[in-house]
Each structure stands twice: as structure tokens, then as C-alpha cells.
Amino acid sequence: MPSFYEKPLFRYPIFALICVTVISILFLLFFNWIIGVVGVLILGVTLFFLKRADLNMQSEMETYISTLSYRLKKVGEEALMEMPIGIMLFNDQYYIEWTNPFIASCFDEDTLVGRSLYDVADAIVPLIKQEVETETITLHDRKFKVIIKRDERLLYFFDVTEQIEIEKQYEDERSALALIFLDNYDEVTQGLDDQTRSSINSEVTSLLNKWATDNGVFLKRINSERFLAVLNENILTKLEKSKFSVLDEVREKTTLNNVSLTLSIGIGTGVSSLPELGDLAQSSLDLALGRGGDQVAIKQPSGKVKFYGGKTNPMEKRTRVRARVISHALKELVLESDKVIIMGHKFPDMDAIGSALGILKVAQANGKDGYIVLDPKELDSGVQRLLEEVRQHSDLWSRFINPEQAYEISTDDTLLVIVDTHKPSLVIDERLLTKSENVIVIDHHRRGEEFIKDPLLVYMEPYASSTAELVTELLEYQPKRLKMNMIEATALLAGIIVDTKSFTLRTGSRTFDAASYLRAKGADTVLVQKFMKENIDHYVKRAKLIQNAVMYKDGIIIARADSTIDEHFEQVIIAQAADTLLTMNGVIASFVMARKSETTVGVSARSLGDINVQLIMEALDGGGHLTNAATQIHETSLEEVEEKLKSAIEEYLEGGTKL
16 A cells, blocks of 8 residues: 555655755754754654654555455345345256355255256246246245346346235236126017016016125116126136126026026226226127127227127017118218229128129119129139129129229228128228228128228128128118119029028028018029039038048037148138038037148138037137138148147137137
């Protein structure tokens, strides 16, 4: 350590002063030796005290520094050994070389040195190999946030158990809102006497109140068919585990009184804002009702939706009054447009083409030009036979255009009508949908999470057999300026016949009314059978699929194409194979999968109504109807698709479906 005199701040001034003093003393010695001797003595005493002060300061400084070093060292040792942070060193073979006492105490052991990470905490080794920087893991029922320093082969463990428990408690206690709707209360109670109606009302209210009390839910009746429920996330989780058994209880109890009341429940969750919760709950209820009711929809801010229930065939609710109101609204929108463009889904079927021809007739009946969008590369054999018949009517055939032509002629005043689908990803040309501001949706499928944004008019009836049936009813209330010709009526009837499997599935009284109307307008049933004919190659391919069918569960049969044979199947063949399997003895639901192209596997599902195949296909990113659904899965093998399908079936049978 430098002395007092060696410090730059003091060294030069003191040295100069000493030099001046020495020179002065020398002069005094020369002229007066007595005074000079006194000066030398004074200088010596001064230098002595200066040196002594310097030594004392140096000693104090050394003592201070040594004390600070000791304290720092002691604090470091205590921090290393006593702080509630785990520290672990390991070698290249993942053996522990050193740990501080804290992490050893977490394992209820005196020392971990010499043991392998595979034995102590095997979850950490994959994280080290995957070059993960930080991760939360569970060790001995405690949660630890692990920070990995790979270069130093060092691990830090932070105990976050209490933090995670507080976060979970916060999540569990967050509010959720539910809107409960009696789907068909008015229809069921219509015509009943006051006593019977009061009895049904009392029974349903009693069931719901007991359900609320048992589960800690606050329930308040808003009107005769609507309830408001307030709950939290913890209660909601318990209700999900029970698969909302209240749906089955209400349906079964009311059935004993020769009525069939069902519930639809929309739940909003995941946000702290009550207005947002209310919006999510209402949106969920709309979604549940749009899918046919008798189910629970839980919507989160991320857009993810979970569905429970929905396993029963919905009761028909639409009325002639609603059809007339929608028809008049459609007429007004057509009159306000410059032209009408009609578009169905990709690979359109008879229902999509027939519906499009029906809406074209609506446009013409109101004096507007109409056009049907069609992609010639996406046609199956049945639709091709229908279009061959249409070609013989030049005026009608001239109304079919490709997507590029439709995009070019579309203007701000053009009305775009989407038929037989409500999902943007399924329309023939999504660009046209994005360009158009005036959109109408007419569909008979159960509403899914994906939906066309901000349509002017929506006519969705999951109780209808087909979109062709809905369009036929709308035509009955349109101006009678133009008569429907034979091919138009036949195309609409073909859509109904194909979707109902010749009036065997999803067929109500209104279905026969629509078919009767079309028959009166000249629909040719023989021509419909001609459209539905298949060639021998299709028949052989379908037989190949059917011969691989295996009974998976009681009443559930699965057929998968031979993955060792490089053969591709059209979607219509896969669907026909599923239809054929459904006719077999003991089969209540059929699933057929085959490769449609090098990158795509198609799955078709059919049921007699006991199993909701729509929910199963939605779990595989598909959709459809309760008895008729499908999906397409890309970039995967048939074996993987089969495993996913079986998992979706198992989940459905257990009671819940998540999207």
C-alpha cells in the first residue's frame, strides 16, 4: 500500500515545502548557527509526526480493507449456503459435483453429491439437452423455476410453489357468467293448460335451483325461458368434469311428462371485465343455439370454444312465419343490389348447386342479374351429370362463372349469397368473400366456431334437412314473375334427396312439403336418379374401402384404406362408403378414411342420430351435421389419422368435446 507521502495528492507539495525548508535552514546555519540548529530540530520533529500519522492512516486503511473483505467473503458464503435458492453443479455425465444445503434439504437428504441427475431430477436432463434457458418443474411436490447455465454446468433452483398456488387461487376465483336458455319452452308449452304448464315450469326451475345449490352457483331467472348464472372458474372446472349432467337431467325429467324440454347454456370466461364476460356468454349461447341447442358452449377471449352435450337430434323450431320474413328481407336486399353472386363450398354437392340455382331464380324473379361461382376443377361425377343437363339450357348455363370472373364483376353494390356453408375457409373463393361487403348466409349445418364476418342476413336452420329445402321455402314467397323450369326444380329436389338419403335421415314434415312444391313445379325424380348413378370404377373403389371395415366399439365401425397401396379416393366415394356401412346390421355410426391426394386424408362420418358425428369431426378440425360430417387432414399418414379419430371417439363417449 502506498505511504502518505507517495500519494499523488500530497507527494509534490510536501516535497517542495521540505526542500524550501531545508534550503532556508542551510542559509540560517551559514549566517546564524544557533537559529539553524533550532530549525533542524523543528524540521525533524515535524517529519517524525508526519511519518507517524502516515503509518497510523495506513494501518487503519489496511484494517478497514481486511474487515470489508472478511465481511464480503462471509456474506458470499452465507448467501451461497443459507439463502433459500438451490445451487447445483454437475459434470458432463450429468453427475452432481456440488450442491448448497438448500437444494439438498428439498430432497430430504444430507447430500446429493455423486448422484446422477437422472435419479434425482430426470425432468431436468432433457431441458439441458434441448438448450432450454429456464423452465418450471415439479420436484418432491414442490414447484421450482430452474435456470440453466450450460457453459458453467450450473443450475439455479427458485422455489415458486407459493407463487403458483396464489396464481391458481386467483384463476380459480375469477368470475364466469352463464346464460341458460330453455330451447323449446314456447313450442312445448303451447296449447297446454295452465296447470300443466305451471307444473313443467316448476319442475324445471326446481331442477336448475338444485343444480345451482349443489354446485355453489348463483342462479336468477330473467324470464320464462332464460336464466342468469354467476360462478367462478373452480366451479366451472367441476361442472366440466361432470359433463354438465344437468342437460341430461332436465331432458329426462321432462320426458317423463310427455314433453321434451332441453337446455342451451352459453358461458363466458377468461376475462375480469364483466361487460366482456357478458358478451362472451351471449356469443356462446348464440353459438349453442346455432348448433341446434341441447348443449353447452364455453367461449374464451382467445376464440377457443369448448362444447358439451349436443348429442340429441334437435327439434324443429322454424316456422312458416320466419321463412316468410327471411324471404321478404332477402327480396329487399336483392332489389338494393346491382347484381347477385351465389357461391357454395369447395367441391360442391347436389345441395350446394341446387341451392345456388334456387337463389339465382330469386334474383331473376326480382329483376336482377345473378351468377353462380363454380370451379370446374372441383366437381364430382354426380354434379358433372347435373351440369351436363344444365348445359342444354343456354340461358341458365351462361349464369355459371369461374372465381376469376366473379372477382372481376363484383362491385361495392354486389350482393354475395353463400349457400350450404358458413365457414370462410370452405367457400370456393375466399378473396371474393373478403372483397364483398354485402353478404348473406343460408345454411342448414350446425354453426361452428368459424363464421363469416358481419353478414347482412343469416338464415341458418340446423333442423332443416338441406339448404335446398330452406331455399325452396324462400322461393314460395318471392314474386311469381318467372316460372321455375324443370331443371331448376329437379336440381333443388336432388339436393334434398341426396342430403336426406332419399328421405330416410333428417326428414321432417317441412321436407315433404318442399319436395311436394318442387314436384308440382316439374321436378323429375327419374332425372334425379340419373344424377345419382355411379360408374363401375367408383363401385369397386367403394367396395375396397368397405372390405377393410372393423367394428371398433358397440355399433361404431371404422374403415381405413389399405395404406400399402398407393391409391387415391374422391371424397364422394369415401362418403358413399360411410353411407353403405351405416346400412349394415348393428351399425349406428360409421367412419371411413382414405387418402384423397399425396398430402390429404379425407374422413367421412355417418350416424343414425344416436351419435353426434359432427362433434367428433369438429375435434379433427372438420364439421357437418349430427348424422353427416367430414374432415380433411393434411400432411399426415392414415395410421396417425386413425389414432386421432379413435381418440376423438373416446373423448366423445366420455362426454366432452373441445375445439
